[in-house]
Amino acid sequence: MPKKISWLAGGILMALLILFAFSIVGADRPIGASTYVPYFAALLFDLDPQKYEYAAEIERAGAWEGVMLLGAFFGALFMSLFVTKTFRFSILPSLWKERKNSSAISRLLWSFIAGFVMIVGARLAGGCTSGHFLSGASQIAVSGLIFGGVTMATLIITGRLFYNRKGD
Amino acid sequence: MPERIYHMFETAAGEGHGSLATILFIGFLFGAIIQWARVDKFEKIAGFAMLEDMTVPKMLFFAIGLASIGLYFMIEAGYAHYHIKPVMLGGLVTGAILFGIAMAIFGKCPGTGPVSIAEGRIDVLVGAIGGIFGGLFFTVAYPWIKPLMGPDYGKITLANTFEGYESLIVLVYGILLVAVAFMLPDKEYLDPEDNEKKASV
Numbered sequence: 015m016p017k018k019i020s021w022l023a024g025g026i027l028m029a030l031l032i033l034f035a036f037s038i039v040g041a042d043r044p045i046g047a048s049t050y051v052p053y054f055a056a057l058l059f060d061l062d063p064q065k066y067e068y069a070a071e072i073e074r075a076g077a078w079e080g081v082m083l084l085g086a087f088f089g090a091l092f093m094s095l096f097v098t099k100t101f102r103f104s105i106l107p108s109l110w111k112e113r114k115n116s117s118a119i120s121r122l123l124w125s126f127i128a129g130f131v132m133i134v135g136a137r138l139a140g141g142c143t144s145g146h147f148l149s150g151a152s153q154i155a156v157s158g159l160i161f162g163g164v165t166m167a168t169l170i171i172t173g174r175l176f177y178n179r180k181g182d
Numbered sequence: 183m184p185e186r187i188y189h190m191f192e193t194a195a196g197e198g199h200g201s202l203a204t205i206l207f208i209g210f211l212f213g214a215i216i217q218w219a220r221v222d223k224f225e226k227i228a229g230f231a232m233l234e235d236m237t238v239p240k241m242l243f244f245a246i247g248l249a250s251i252g253l254y255f256m257i258e259a260g261y262a263h264y265h266i267k268p269v270m271l272g273g274l275v276t277g278a279i280l281f282g283i284a285m286a287i288f289g290k291c292p293g294t295g296p297v298s299i300a301e302g303r304i305d306v307l308v309g310a311i312g313g314i315f316g317g318l319f320f321t322v323a324y325p326w327i328k329p330l331m332g333p334d335y336g337k338i339t340l341a342n343t344f345e346g347y348e349s350l351i352v353l354v355y356g357i358l359l360v361a362v363a364f365m366l367p368d369k370e371y372l373d374p375e376d377n378e379k380k381a382s383v
Contacts, residue, residue: 036265161281
């Protein structure tokens, strides 16, 4: 098996998976991957869905995604151990070292902050790359197209402002 | 907590959206495809923000273009249904701005996070803990946040705003996205620490 597949092969496989998830023989449902995070938060902090409106709203979707992402974890673990052989413990990504800094503390702190902001953003928007982009834009949903456009614009602006210029 | 984890499996199985095995299977493939194409990497996602690596937009546009055409015909044939999210404009735009900023800094999104944790990335585990606190904050603050998320323009798609031309719109849209995927420069940042090479398939 090849150790890595191209964007083209990956895109074909991902499209087939989206179609399988949507199909009535699959899950009759789009793939989503951000509702599970507040669902896990409610689980870990033992928030009672009867007291917290949002925990009640996401009970069903959150559970489905929680199970799906558990599968995703093991799928990725399997591939990283046996196929791509890329499993290794690390803190600092190569490109972060090249374009930001070599401080583990800085990377961990920024990761924590960005992780926090990311989930607040995804839940405000009602979806993420999977729900709005992969699944939403595949249905040509206007919500998915707005999300995709705004996210890509702020992603590239932030990339420009947050990191050092190449060669600096 | 064990009973709540049990409750999660019970709820997911009883939702009418696939058996537990189906859901786990979808998840397994989702994680496997992302890991195989290496699009969970910081270098691929933050690399796109820095315009150093175009793998993510190429794969995304191609997958969406292909899936949009396939999905349209599947729905027409009765093998699938639409599941459209509403346009809650305030929440959608504010959320997307925050999401884009966070994605550029974190170099992950909520779906690729667990994939990167599975390949041993400690920074992503810490980011995921941040995410759990973000989810906690959102859940607790929801009564105050909810009124700010509108106005609700409903569940609209580009196709159903041009009635009678649905199949044409879907075809043009799908082909356009596939074309964009091919036209974006084939630029890739090959990670020296992963001994990364260009994929041959």
